[in-house]
Amino acid sequence: MEEIPPSLLALTTYLLSRVGKSARGRLAGRLAEQGLKLWHMAVLAALADFGPHAQRDLATRLTIDPSDVVKVVDELAAAGYAERARDQADRRRVVVSLTPGGRAALADLDVTARAVQEEILGPLDAHEREVLHDLLSRLQPRLG
């Protein structure tokens, strides 16, 4: 007796919300085991993909409040995953860069994320996963 109301399951919006929440929750849970949160992963990924950033640029890119970036970077620095350095060209700015440890941690997180993915996408075969990923990719840009 744990059926979900069919009129909700008929809504793709509801399914997206539900599946998304589960994905988010599971990933967050795994990250928590390593003492990290989702934003930490996002920042590490941004640093890895685009190189060192001024904190301000991280905030813009990730659509996160600058004051929250400070906290995330604080924690990444405390864990030895990122380093801060004053930008000598503009000494207001602080340039954040990945340490080798941070790069290694990110690689671990990627493995973790793929394991979570394996759990969630279990019922789908390789082709179906690809289709799902493609469809979601096309939705993603619209979101603000």
Place this chain on the structure above:
Amino acid sequence: MEEIPPSLLALTTYLLSRVGKSARGRLAGRLAEQGLKLWHMAVLAALADFGPHAQRDLATRLTIDPSDVVKVVDELAAAGYAERARDQADRRRVVVSLTPGGRAALADLDVTARAVQEEILGPLDAHEREVLHDLLSRLQPRLG
């Protein structure tokens, strides 16, 4: 300069999380205009689909804490969308049922949800939406 790190976009888990959060947020926003939250809609849908419930059964079905059901039903009752009545066979139980107003409100919510869906699924054609819905449906049962 608002690009999202490619290594995140490559993760279906991340896309699900992101798109799901957006879907959730938009739907919640619309419901808020009508003074309701997502749980209100879920309860209304459960009552409409399965008929009157004891509060305890609502809690079980929707996987929500019984004490939270009380609050949601409080608000639905205050809005005139649901009614409480003691179960005469077991007077500990309170049976919750939809009022005509509640049924009408749910119909409105369904329209709202479909409008949100239209926004989110904009880039996809009818067939693609169907495929997405089907894939998500198959993921949904595994989630606990």
Place this chain on the structure above:
DNA sequence: TCCAATCATAGGTGTCTCCCCATCATTGGT
């Protein structure tokens, strides 16, 4: 040289969401 804008930072707020507990009425079984 001076001022407004930019940046990092510290600290706090409001909202949600989920969860736990104590209480009280009622029940079913002993």
Place this chain on the structure above:
DNA sequence: ACCAATGATGGGGAGACACCTATGATTGGA
């Protein structure tokens, strides 16, 4: 008649999240 279990209810707590403000350092342009 009595007791353990069940159900509704009120209350409150922990944590995540997004957002907002004030302060001090630094910059670039007037």
